[in-house]
Amino acid sequence: MPRHIIFDVNETLLDVAALDPFFERLFGDARTRVEWFLTLEESWLTATVIDRYQPFGELVQGALTMTGRRRGIDVTDAQRQELVEGLKTLPPHADVLQALQSLRDHGLHLTALTNGSLDTAKQQLASAGLTDCFDAIMAVEEVKRYKPAPEPYRMVAERLGITTAEMTMVAAHAWDIAGAASAGCQTAFVARPGKVLNPVGIQPDIKGDDMREVVEKILARQA
Structure with a gap:
């Protein structure tokens, strides 16, 4: 081996489940954390397939915005940044x-x-x-x-x-x-x-x- x-x-x-309280506050449902991560995976897989690299932080924030739009919730810049910072700890x-x-x-x-x-x-x-x-x-x-x-x-x-x-x-x-x-x-x-x-x-x-x-x-x- x-x-x-x-x-x-x-x-x-x-x-990553440590982010559940953030998603609970934002969407009223901690399970949206899983949806967000799957959306993030979709974003980087798409970027790779079409050979158009985008920085990870941008994809993190974009996936959160997409998750919000599915629920009719406008995600703010502050909330997107809170998620980025939460990933660091x-x-x-x-x-x-x-x-x-x-x-x-x-x-x-x-x-x-x-x-x-x-x-x-x-x-x-x-x-x-x-x-x-x-x-x-x-x-x-x-x-x-x-x-x-x-x-x-x-x-x-x-x-x-x-x-x-x-x-x-x-x-x-x-x-x-x-x-x-x-x-x-x-x-x-x-x-x-x-x-x-x-x-x-x-x-x-x-x-x-x-x-x-x-x-x-x-x-x-x-x-």
């Missing part, structure tokens, strides 16, 4: 810190790869107390192509001086698993709440109900 482990950030490491999932430390204790090399901006990712991981767990933090803005396009995964491999076959991508998103596998990576899926694999899509090499289980399986393959 590869010794370079690459982690998606939002939802995989960090708990998301807490880690409870199983993350110990899992990352276990990988490092076994001599594995950890990299964070996010569809968000690099500055935001650094703030997020610092706020979550995870910065020291990573050897590198990278963002797709460098290649201006969002995951699951192949360029971000290839960028990581190039920066690390390895091939994609020497990487394992850990993510809670079926599209990230499919993108990484198509780029030649090994993959590991974390079944965060509400996240499922595509039954007719590319399947991961490893899957687990939480990060602890995924890490145990990664380490078992190192033996």
Whole structure:
């Protein structure tokens, strides 16, 4: 099993459900957070397909405006900015810190790869107390192509001086698993709440109900 482990950030490491109170205040229903995130995913997938990169922060705010319009609610600039700032202080999932430390204790090399901006990712991981767990933090803005396009995964491999076959991508998103596998990576899926694999899509090499289980399986393959 590869010794370079690459982690998606939002939802995989960090708990986006911490934004639920914001969505409850704005829309009267915390479940709109899921709708907003799906709209955000649609936005970056569209940007990638049509080869028209837009900064992540713009897509975050645009997705919130779209969510509001579906409900006849005018979202203000202040509310859009509140969401952007809220993303910077998301807490880690409870199983993350110990899992990352276990990988490092076994001599594995950890990299964070996010569809968000690099500055935001650094703030997020610092706020979550995870910065020291990573050897590198990278963002797709460098290649201006969002995951699951192949360029971000290839960028990581190039920066690390390895091939994609020497990487394992850990993510809670079926599209990230499919993108990484198509780029030649090994993959590991974390079944965060509400996240499922595509039954007719590319399947991961490893899957687990939480990060602890995924890490145990990664380490078992190192033996």
